[in-house]
Amino acid sequence: MNVVRTIADLRAAVTRARGEGKRVGFVPTMGNLHDGHIALVRKAGQRADFVVASIFVNPLQFGPNEDLASYPRTLAADQDKLFEAGCHLLFAPTVEEMYPSGQTLQTIVSVPGVSEGLCGGSRPGHFDGVSTIVTKLFNMVLPDLAVFGEKDFQQLAVIRTMVRDLNMPVQIIGEPIVRAEDGLALSSRNGYLSADERATAPVLYRTLSQLAQRVRGGERDYPALLTEGENALRTAGLRPDYLEARDALTLQPATEQTTQVVILAAAFLGKTRLIDNLLVETGTH
Numbered sequence: 001m002n003v004v005r006t007i008a009d010l011r012a013a014v015t016r017a018r019g020e021g022k023r024v025g026f027v028p029t030m031g032n033l034h035d036g037h038i039a040l041v042r043k044a045g046q047r048a049d050f051v052v053a054s055i056f057v058n059p060l061q062f063g064p065n066e067d068l069a070s071y072p073r074t075l076a077a078d079q080d081k082l083f084e085a086g087c088h089l090l091f092a093p094t095v096e097e098m099y100p101s102g103q104t105l106q107t108i109v110s111v112p113g114v115s116e117g118l119c120g121g122s123r124p125g126h127f128d129g130v131s132t133i134v135t136k137l138f139n140m141v142l143p144d145l146a147v148f149g150e151k152d153f154q155q156l157a158v159i160r161t162m163v164r165d166l167n168m169p170v171q172i173i174g175e176p177i178v179r180a181e182d183g184l185a186l187s188s189r190n191g192y193l194s195a196d197e198r199a200t201a202p203v204l205y206r207t208l209s210q211l212a213q214r215v216r217g218g219e220r221d222y223p224a225l226l227t228e229g230e231n232a233l234r235t236a237g238l239r240p241d242y243l244e245a246r247d248a249l250t251l252q253p254a255t256e257q258t259t260q261v262v263i264l265a266a267a268f269l270g271k272t273r274l275i276d277n278l279l280v281e282t283g284t285h
Ligand SMILES: Nc1ncnc2c1ncn2[C@@H]1O[C@H](COP(=O)(O)OP(=O)(O)OP(=O)(O)O)[C@@H](O)[C@H]1O
Pocket: 028, 029, 030, 031, 036, 037, 039, 040, 147, 148, 149, 150, 151, 152, 175, 176, 177, 178, 179, 185, 186, 187, 188, 189, 190
């Protein structure tokens, strides 16, 4: 696996692969890789001949009081995992390489609608930072396809909308959430949890599963159901940021007519913010 730090070296390596007639798959990440990321890399390997991953902790998508400084940076271990997963090229640029003129005057890509509310509501400017860096990365890599995790469900919706609205010639593939045995969605931020918090954390998934079960069983009073869910999270010691039932395609609030409901949650456990979601087919027509 080749590791490049500059845009020029990245472009040269991708151009060589394209010259050999290869189809290019891309997996953007912020590093500190776990089996969730590896599933994305393997999916890219199934759909493309040349797999590019990026590791870049993007300052533009972090709020002023968030964990940009403490976000885990584990490049050596990440390289080994990517190599084993069949990645061909890793792009690991510096902040200066990505934002040579600084961030204040950076052109911003902003996706209205789907980026509002949920994580976009709690993290103002977050999705502008994500859509801007993903646009820059797409323009650098020029991939045929890119793989994103369904764990960041709203992010995936933002990227799909951006690609459609801006006619970007890249196919977006969503990969299901990879979980620990006890149900907790794998996340780099799980490493912030103390042993006690880690033991409590699966309550988020269990609560979503119980709500999903009720919806499958015909429950359609979403406000009442979500209030119950929030209470269950609080009782277990989590602090809900949001717990919502949305239409999985539009991210509009779910109604009795919604056939594909996604229940999405973000909750604090101590200082750690966990996110998770579950899709439910209601069978309602
Ligand atoms: N458990 C998971 N299952 C599937 N995809 C995942 C999982 N965790 C992260 N991803 C995906 O990996 C890509 C890179 O995400 P990122 O580097 O932010 O990882 P993360 O573990 O989610 O970190 P964070 O804790 O900061 O959210 C995104 O497309 C994200 O949705």
